[in-house]
Amino acid sequence: MAGHHHHHVDPDAGDARVLWAVIVNLGLTVAQIIGGIFSGSLAMIADAVHNLSDALSLVIAFFARKISRRPADENMTFGYGRAEVVAALINYTTLIVIGLYLIYEAVTRFIEPSGVDGWLVVIIAGLALVVDLVTALLTWSLSKDSVNIRAAFLHNVADALGSVAVIFAGTLIILFDWHIVDPLVTLAIAGYILWMSFSEIGGVIRILMLGSPPELHAGEVLRTIEATDGVIGVHHLHVWQMQEHEAALDAHLVIDAGRWGDADAIKQAVKTVLKQDFGLGHTTLEIECALHACIGADAIGDADAGGSEHDHHDHGHPHRD
Structure with a gap:
């Protein structure tokens, strides 16, 4: 779907x-x-x-x-x-x-x-x-x-x-x-x-209720992103159906400190694999350097719904297709 x-x-x-x-x-x-x-x-x-x-x-x-x-x-x-x-x-x-x-x-x-x-x-x-x-x-x-x-x-x-x-x-x-x-x-x-x-x-x-698509498992998506070269962590992952035939994802990617120069290429690699493996064409990925990543953030969802998820020094900007 x-x-x-x-x-x-x-x-x-x-x-x-x-x-x-x-x-x-x-x-x-x-x-x-x-x-x-x-x-x-x-x-x-x-x-x-x-x-x-x-x-x-x-x-x-x-x-x-x-x-x-x-x-x-x-x-x-x-x-x-x-x-x-x-x-x-x-x-x-x-x-x-x-x-x-x-x-x-x-x-x-x-x-x-x-x-x-x-x-x-x-x-x-x-x-x-x-x-x-x-x-x-x-x-x-x-x-x-x-x-x-x-x-x-x-x-x-x-x-x-x-x-x-x-x-x-x-x-x-x-x-x-x-x-x-x-x-x-x-x-x-x-x-x-x-x-x-x-x-x-x-x-x-x-x-x-913004549930993930029935045929798509958020844990599997998370593991696929983490397996991408240059990504050392993922948090604040959300997957939901905008409507019946269109799913969306947003997440924070933690980029290896030594690979910050490749951050855009790594983000694009994640987008590509999400599209190919899960049909996720609408993705929003925020990139963070490992040195300034969110502390104690939940892998899936937000630990604090009050809006403190962006209280960190991020080196990237949200990108939406």
Whole structure:
């Protein structure tokens, strides 16, 4: 993931796909809610509520895609790429709330059962399944390279499975008059929504918490830098994801006192190996002479977050690509 940019789909073409997916989902949601009310099916209303969250997630995804392409400015010096990550967090959090609410409603149905019109359920759920599949196809190719669109895409996959489950429930009600299957299917849909959301939200939170990329180990990066000829120490190392497909690093390099004349070349050698071995193209390296290096500094992170890390006599200047 780190350092690699994927652009399989033209951004504007992708926006058009997302917009169409929004329109289709909003229409489906209205049809499902009306159908759920008239048929008395909680499972269908559950699917409709999930579909509404789909439409909203796609609206958020649509605007997040637009915002994320803005260039960096004085207010957002790293750019707006994280808008998509924030959108994904909102979407998954919403899904978790919806999943918990559906469980509550299903349990209530077990206590107080009500009649369901099986034929109406099957017809509307069949229509919903077609729409879900079309929407999933619209966003599938985009989902491979965007955590934001992937969240919206997974909404649709869950919806398609939900529609299949609702059709199954409606069929059992028609054939055997098994009304209890409606809240059972609702629980299954809710369980899937929660499982999917909790499995995906961790990676989103990791990016927002400035965690290192999952596939990149800071200790290994540290050892690679220390192994570079002329470097005798590394501290204040930070590795984080600026956005989903772009990682960054900053660190202080301690240069051997006898090699200070080669400091720039050593720094460039470190940059080269970081790019080649770890895909880290955005690196900030501060160079220090061994005679005036930071005293007692942590190898990874800052021992003192209060800003005393630069209280030393450094012989170099931060360099950023």
